[in-house]
Amino acid sequence: VKRRAVIHQMLVDSERLAKAISGVIDDNDAQFAPLMKNLTTTLNLLRQHDKDLQKSIGGLGYTSRFFANATGNGPWMDLHVPIIFPDNLSCVNPTGGCE
Numbered sequence: 001v002k003r004r005a006v007i008h009q010m011l012v013d014s015e016r017l018a019k020a021i022s023g024v025i026d027d028n029d030a031q032f033a034p035l036m037k038n039l040t041t042t043l044n045l046l047r048q049h050d051k052d053l054q055k056s057i058g059g060l061g062y063t064s065r066f067f068a069n070a071t072g073n074g075p076w077m078d079l080h081v082p083i084i085f086p087d088n089l090s091c092v093n094p095t096g097g098c099e
Contacts, residue, residue, distance in 0.1 A: 004054050011050070014043055 018039055025032040046053065070077045 003057050007050070007053065007057070011043065011046060014039075018043065 018036065022036065025036060
């Protein structure tokens with residue numbers, strides 16, 4: 001909930017900032033028009049994908065914790081990958097006869 005509020009406030013503040021500096025930019029419109037257009041486009045895109053961003057950021061906590069746990073024992077990674085293939089797939093014998 002806190003992350004959602006912070007991201008929402010960031011978007012509101014960014015939009016407010018864009019409106020506040022638009023008066024200054026009017027004097028240099030030819031130079032700053034592309035910048036403002038890109039900023040507006042970016043903010044609109046972020047607003048459209050706000051729910052997806054919230055889900056992604058929510059999952060970062062779990063992901064970073066598991067990554068830290070896997071890499072916390074030295075310069076290597078400890079991973080546990082459950083067997084997702086049948087046992088006979090790991091027995092590769094060109095002459096057959098895997099038991």
